[in-house]
Amino acid sequence: MTISAILFLLVLLAAFSFFMGRQKVHAVYLKQRQNSDLDVRLRVKFTLPKYFGYVAALWSLVPALLVLMVIEIVDEPIITKQLTNYMVQSNINIEENFDLYLNEIQNLDVNHIEGIDPAKVKVFEKFSDLNSIASTAKSVVVLALAILMTVFGLKKITVDLPARQYFEKAIEIILLLAASIAVLTTVGIVLSVLFESIRFFGEIPVVDFMFGTQWSPQTAIRPDQVGSSATFGAVPLFIGTMLISFVALVVAVPLGLMSAIFLSEYASSKFRSFAKPVLEILAGIPTVVYGFFAALTVAPFIRQLGESVGLSVASESALAAGLVMGIMIIPFVSSLADDVISAVPQSMREGSLGLGATKSETIIKVLIPAALPGIVGGVLLAASRAIGETMIVVMAAGLAANLTVNPLNAVTTVTVQIVTLLTGDQEFDSAKTLAAFALGLMLFLTTLVLNVIALYVVRKYREQYD
Amino acid sequence: MSNQTDKATLASMHADHGTTVGQPFCDNAKLSTRNVDVYYADNQAIHDVSLDIGRNEVIALIGPSGCGKSTYLRCLNRMNDTIDICKVTGQLLLDGQNIYAKNQDPVLLRARVGMVFQKPNPFPKSIYDNVAYGPRIHGLTSNKAELDDLVEESLIKAGLFKEVKDRLEAPGTGLSGGQQQRLCIARTIAVQPEVILMDEPASALDPIATAIIEELISELRKNYTIVIVTHSMQQAARVSQRTAYFHLGKLIEVGETNQIFTNPKHELTEKYITGRFG
Ligand SMILES: Nc1ncnc2c1ncn2[C@@H]1O[C@H](COP(=O)(O)OP(=O)(O)OP(=O)(O)O)[C@@H](O)[C@H]1O
Ligand SMILES: [Mg+2]
Numbered sequence: 001m002t003i004s005a006i007l008f009l010l011v012l013l014a015a016f017s018f019f020m021g022r023q024k025v026h027a028v029y030l031k032q033r034q035n036s037d038l039d040v041r042l043r044v045k046f047t048l049p050k051y052f053g054y055v056a057a058l059w060s061l062v063p064a065l066l067v068l069m070v071i072e073i074v075d076e077p078i079i080t081k082q083l084t085n086y087m088v089q090s091n092i093n094i095e096e097n098f099d100l101y102l103n104e105i106q107n108l109d110v111n112h113i114e115g116i117d118p119a120k121v122k123v124f125e126k127f128s129d130l131n132s133i134a135s136t137a138k139s140v141v142v143l144a145l146a147i148l149m150t151v152f153g154l155k156k157i158t159v160d161l162p163a164r165q166y167f168e169k170a171i172e173i174i175l176l177l178a179a180s181i182a183v184l185t186t187v188g189i190v191l192s193v194l195f196e197s198i199r200f201f202g203e204i205p206v207v208d209f210m211f212g213t214q215w216s217p218q219t220a221i222r223p224d225q226v227g228s229s230a231t232f233g234a235v236p237l238f239i240g241t242m243l244i245s246f247v248a249l250v251v252a253v254p255l256g257l258m259s260a261i262f263l264s265e266y267a268s269s270k271f272r273s274f275a276k277p278v279l280e281i282l283a284g285i286p287t288v289v290y291g292f293f294a295a296l297t298v299a300p301f302i303r304q305l306g307e308s309v310g311l312s313v314a315s316e317s318a319l320a321a322g323l324v325m326g327i328m329i330i331p332f333v334s335s336l337a338d339d340v341i342s343a344v345p346q347s348m349r350e351g352s353l354g355l356g357a358t359k360s361e362t363i364i365k366v367l368i369p370a371a372l373p374g375i376v377g378g379v380l381l382a383a384s385r386a387i388g389e390t391m392i393v394v395m396a397a398g399l400a401a402n403l404t405v406n407p408l409n410a411v412t413t414v415t416v417q418i419v420t421l422l423t424g425d426q427e428f429d430s431a432k433t434l435a436a437f438a439l440g441l442m443l444f445l446t447t448l449v450l451n452v453i454a455l456y457v458v459r460k461y462r463e464q465y466d
Numbered sequence: 467m468s469n470q471t472d473k474a475t476l477a478s479m480h481a482d483h484g485t486t487v488g489q490p491f492c493d494n495a496k497l498s499t500r501n502v503d504v505y506y507a508d509n510q511a512i513h514d515v516s517l518d519i520g521r522n523e524v525i526a527l528i529g530p531s532g533c534g535k536s537t538y539l540r541c542l543n544r545m546n547d548t549i550d551i552c553k554v555t556g557q558l559l560l561d562g563q564n565i566y567a568k569n570q571d572p573v574l575l576r577a578r579v580g581m582v583f584q585k586p587n588p589f590p591k592s593i594y595d596n597v598a599y600g601p602r603i604h605g606l607t608s609n610k611a612e613l614d615d616l617v618e619e620s621l622i623k624a625g626l627f628k629e630v631k632d633r634l635e636a637p638g639t640g641l642s643g644g645q646q647q648r649l650c651i652a653r654t655i656a657v658q659p660e661v662i663l664m665d666e667p668a669s670a671l672d673p674i675a676t677a678i679i680e681e682l683i684s685e686l687r688k689n690y691t692i693v694i695v696t697h698s699m700q701q702a703a704r705v706s707q708r709t710a711y712f713h714l715g716k717l718i719e720v721g722e723t724n725q726i727f728t729n730p731k732h733e734l735t736e737k738y739i740t741g742r743f744g
Binding site for chain 2: 268357358366
């Protein structure tokens with residue numbers, strides 16, 4: 001039986017328990033509600049029969065699901081183990097990597113086994129056997145447990161059961177589980193990045209990485225080539241990232257904030273309901289589109305403009321990438337800022353206007369301070385987006401790791417280099433590959449620091465209304 | 467003609483012609499309004515109200531909830547402009563100048579006609595900054611010392627200074643409801659308007675704070691014109707010279723406060739002040 005069939009049966013069973021559980025208390029419940037004794041009435045008054053149904057459904061569902069999960073996790077190793085034992089017993093030896101071999105076995109097609117090594121076919125047959133045994137065992141165990149728990153649960157359901165409280169508790173636990181999955185995943189990612197980075201720093205000293213100004217990760221194939229040893233100085237990448245993000249924010253923050261103020265305070269509600277979604281589309285355009293827009297339109301334009309005033313501009317420049325990226329992230333600033341400014345209570349506006357303040361005075365002195373957390377949040381979101389953006393940079397700012405703060409030069413960014421490090425066939429533990437993790441870690445730390453700063457700014461300057 | 471029939475006649479007269487009983491007009495009007503209609507979209511909230519508000523008088527607006535007191539009050543400083551769907555017609559004059567004229571600057575108008583709202587709405591700023599807000603935007607003081615004095619004076623007038631003098635830098639939103647309302651009053655008088663509109667300024671206050679506010683109102687009357695909306699008949703009787711009774715968006719009766727409370731001419735007014743509805 002497949003997993004989905006098992007799940008389907010479990011859901012059916014849970015629905016059955018729900019109705020049975022509800023039905024079981026229903027009559028008693030109605031009678032008790034009419035009882036002349038207040039105590040008896042109160043006992044059922046705030047617990048609807050459906051809560052008994054929910055508890056019954058949880059009894060049939062949760063233990064079975066937990067067991068199913070455990071089986072799903074352990075069954076593959078067990079099958080593999082059995083298979084190895086079988087291969088040893090029947091003297092089947094393989095030269096290749098066992099994992100690869102297993103993979104081939106798994107991918108064998110029952111209908112096309114002619115002409116394949118008979119030993120392999122034997123292993124395949126054993127594998128299929130084991131699989132079907134496991135699958136049957138799984139179905140039997142899980143469904144038996146579910147039925148058992150259903151019977152048990154329904155037996156326990158009486159009107160005196162604090163069903164509503166149980167259900168609330170169950171909801172709380174489910175929510176907690178959901179939250180922990182998110183947190184654990186984050187922790188897991190950070191830890192794996194951290195460990196890989198530590199391996200990298202075992203080969204390349206931390207100081208060289210953090211303060212080195214030369215980034216050329218390519219190891220030469222022949223020793224007599226130029227640059228035969230790779231250098232991993234990350235400074236140019238981070239400067240490049242900051243430069244482009246800075247340009248982007250210089251574009252996006254004023255434009256976004258001003259359009260937010262216009263939309264929330266000046267525009268008619270009709271215009272707002274039309275313009276806001278349109279503005280938000282900016283964030284939905286694929287970045288590749290922005291990329292070629294930057295590379296084919298903006299970059300040449302800036303280059304011509306620069307040359308006409310006698311500046312030398314690289315054909316791929318940080319300015320072009322930053323400008324286009326800035327346009328892209330406008331909605332992150334404007335949409336959030338618009339929401340929080342609109343959310344400032346009308347009484348604040350009236351209080352200020354009632355004292356003879358103009359609209360702009362009201363906005364600057366009352367609305368923006370009150371909306372500051374949301375505005376900073378929007379800017380932060382935009383900044384993280386700018387820092388993480390890759391495609392526009394690849395297309396418009398290039399791959400050259402120049403150490404410069406001149407936005408007219410070509411630069412590259414951390415994310416772009418991570419991509420170039422990891423694309424193509426790589427050995428997984430060369431310094432070149434591991435460098436990607438170190439860069440990722442640094443990027444993570446950068447955004448973390450940015451968040452902490454923003455939190456501090458908000459705490460310090462926020463004017464909290466209630 | 468007995469008293470009873472007299473009232474009935476007047477009531478039917480009102481129903482027929484939409485006229486207001488009593489003396490809605492006065493010679494020395496600071497604010498003068500004629501045939502004011504207010505609509506929220508298609509829903510008419512004020513019907514043909516004509517009323518004068520005399521210089522240096524305190525006029526109380528009373529009436530059951532939803533009868534349009536706040537709406538009428540908010541016409542007087544064009545606060546209704548902030549509500550998109552709200553439309554005001556009729557003639558409204560401040561010192562003979564049309565409040566709703568095209569060339570009338572609502573910002574200046576609101577500096578001259580200050581407002582204290584029904585629900586306290588201090589800014590999320592310090593107590594000091596709340597009071598200094600108006601003087602700062604209007605440049606009423608030329609240095610910090612003058613501003614300090616003005617803030618202190620306004621807080622004293624509003625009866626709040628003693629309670630907050632040690633924490634002027636604390637946020638105004640951290641005060642109790644009654645304190646917040648007095649802060650809003652201090653904030654309004656710091657701008658030194660000519661007219662002060664008060665929308666139930668004491669509805670969140672205890673009797674002591676209410677007494678302070680009422681005393682303040684009597685004090686302010688020397689220099690200001692005050693329109694106060696209140697649900698407390700006693701308060702209206704204590705602070706106002708004239709009282710106007712609104713009912714379902716119509717101005718039913720206006721008169722000397724004493725007369726309104728002792729000898730109302732209109733049936734509806736009488737019903738309201740004797741507590742038979744409202
Ligand atoms: N912003 C608004 N939009 C639509 N209708 C409104 C608005 N404000 C008030 N109204 C309507 O106008 C009428 C008068 O309301 P108003 O607030 O002036 O009453 P009020 O006399 O101040 O009542 P209260 O004593 O309860 O404060 C009510 O019917 C109300 O529903
Ligand atoms: Mg009101």
